[in-house]
Amino acid sequence: MNTKGIDKKYIMETYSRVDIEIERGFGATLVDSSGKEYIDFGSGIAVNTFGAADAEWARAVGEQLAKIQHTSNYYYTKPCSDLAKMLCERTGMSKVFFSNSGAEANECAIKAARKYGTDKNPDKNIIITLKNSFHGRTITTLSATGQEVFHKNFTPFTQGFCYVEANNIEDLTSAMNESVCAIMFEVIQGEGGVLPLTKEFLDKAADLAKEYDALLVIDEVQTGNGRTGKLYAHQHFGITPDIFTTAKGLGGGLPIGATVFSEKLSDILPAGSHGSTFGGNPVACAGAVNILSRIDQKLLDNVCEKSNKIVSALKNIDEVEEITGMGFMLGIKAQKSAKDILHYCQEKGLLVLTAKDKVRLLPPLNISDAELSKGIEILKEAIKNA
Numbered sequence: 001m002n003t004k005g006i007d008k009k010y011i012m013e014t015y016s017r018v019d020i021e022i023e024r025g026f027g028a029t030l031v032d033s034s035g036k037e038y039i040d041f042g043s044g045i046a047v048n049t050f051g052a053a054d055a056e057w058a059r060a061v062g063e064q065l066a067k068i069q070h071t072s073n074y075y076y077t078k079p080c081s082d083l084a085k086m087l088c089e090r091t092g093m094s095k096v097f098f099s100n101s102g103a104e105a106n107e108c109a110i111k112a113a114r115k116y117g118t119d120k121n122p123d124k125n126i127i128i129t130l131k132n133s134f135h136g137r138t139i140t141t142l143s144a145t146g147q148e149v150f151h152k153n154f155t156p157f158t159q160g161f162c163y164v165e166a167n168n169i170e171d172l173t174s175a176m177n178e179s180v181c182a183i184m185f186e187v188i189q190g191e192g193g194v195l196p197l198t199k200e201f202l203d204k205a206a207d208l209a210k211e212y213d214a215l216l217v218i219d220e221v222q223t224g225n226g227r228t229g230k231l232y233a234h235q236h237f238g239i240t241p242d243i244f245t246t247a248k249g250l251g252g253g254l255p256i257g258a259t260v261f262s263e264k265l266s267d268i269l270p271a272g273s274h275g276s277t278f279g280g281n282p283v284a285c286a287g288a289v290n291i292l293s294r295i296d297q298k299l300l301d302n303v304c305e306k307s308n309k310i311v312s313a314l315k316n317i318d319e320v321e322e323i324t325g326m327g328f329m330l331g332i333k334a335q336k337s338a339k340d341i342l343h344y345c346q347e348k349g350l351l352v353l354t355a356k357d358k359v360r361l362l363p364p365l366n367i368s369d370a371e372l373s374k375g376i377e378i379l380k381e382a383i384k385n386a
């Protein structure tokens with residue numbers, strides 16, 4: 001039996017897989033088991049920050065692997081402490097908790113927010129999230145996710161979440177009260193369809209959080225790590241979170257999650273209150289140190305420049321209705337369906353993603369000009385002819 005057959009037989013079919021077996025890659029080019037090459041505009045959903053099999057990242061990972069692959073969290077390791085220092089110094093935050101995924105990073109943020117609220121008053125435990133958000137697949141992060149489609153069949157849920165309309169200041173204001181311990185959102189809703197929040201809404205959320213002594217929690221799992229043209233997307237808007245979470249692109253391809261806390265929360269989770277066996281794994285952290293150290297201003301400027309190249313190539317096409325997002329997190333609404341465009345692109349050697357009714361682009365941050373141009377040409381053709 002071939003890979004596809006074995007997969008179908010033995011793996012729970014939770015993913016509607018595309019009919020491609022990826023074998024290897026280099027940069028923003030992936031190669032399938034038949035030898036066909038694809039330009040990669042997906043990065044494994046914003047994970048492979050520097051593309052496939054990046055040599056510098058692989059060396060950093062390999063060197064750590066040859067020293068020690070894992071220790072328990074009873075011991076100190078240098079990659080883990082170096083990464084935490086780097087994350088704090090580059091964001092003005094104070095403390096980090098490491099885990100292994102976006103959902104896990106958000107679980108930690110939710111626990112910390114509940115702890116913060118209930119330390120003041122046992123009823124201060126409500127977390128406001130947004131309709132159309134996405135925060136993960138565990139029962140609690142699904143509870144936080146304001147989309148009915150994900151809730152079906154999995155009740156009862158963790159209590160205490162309240163959903164308001166994104167960018168609706170009135171809705172947010174009327175949901176606020178003394179029992180709210182946190183407002184949690186993505187600055188650009190990723191899975192929800194690459195929908196950016198407005199500066200007005202973000203400012204209002206920050207003001208309301210302050211007024212009601214609630215925490216501002218920003219989910220940067222997808223938007224983080226250079227994806228939008230800043231190291232973290234909230235930095236575009238001049239807002240300061242009390243907690244932000246990240247995962248996906250931080251490890252450059254290895255599983256890692258981080259929950260990052262501001263000064264006022266630096267002792268919110270005392271010894272014994274939280275943990276994760278693999279959290280802060282030295283191999284994942286060594287890779288992340290390499291990734292983060294290479295996301296400098298020059299790279300971020302480059303992301304913005306290349307993003308503009310995509311937008312200018314597409315914006316005047318008659319069949320394009322809307323382009324949303326920032327940097328290398330772009331959503332394109334076209335007349336043709338996103339699924340049809342995806343399939344057309346795949347046929348022609350370009351891998352894209354979808355989010356709701358949009359084609360979603362999340363290319364590796366260091367994609368070459370040649371790969372980018374080739375991808376754009378295929379995408380333009382798909383938008384017109386799919």
Ligand SMILES: *Cc1c(COP(=O)(O)O)cnc(C)c1O
Pocket residue numbers: 100101102103104106134135136137186190191219220221222223247248
């Ligand atoms: C992907 C994603 C998550 C979940 O991350 P996992 O690593 O799949 O658990 C949470 N929040 C946002 C915004 C995401 O894009």
